[in-house]
Amino acid sequence: MPTVQVYSTDKEVVGEVELADDVFGVEVKDHLFYTVVRQQLAKRRAGTHRPRAAPK
Secondary structure (H helix, E strand, O other), rough: OOOOOOOOEOOEEEEEEEEHHHOOOOOOOHHHHHHHHHHHHHHHOOOOOOOOOOOO
């Protein structure tokens, strides 16, 4: 299991935590990163654009 240091708000090491292999030991799936970033960027847009009205 990987171990990481825990820091206080004063930037001092106050302990260590072991990370679970079933969460942090898996293979990274690039397409999931792409999907999440694309969705977050879409949510950031205001959505105020509207097409020009059709002439009568």
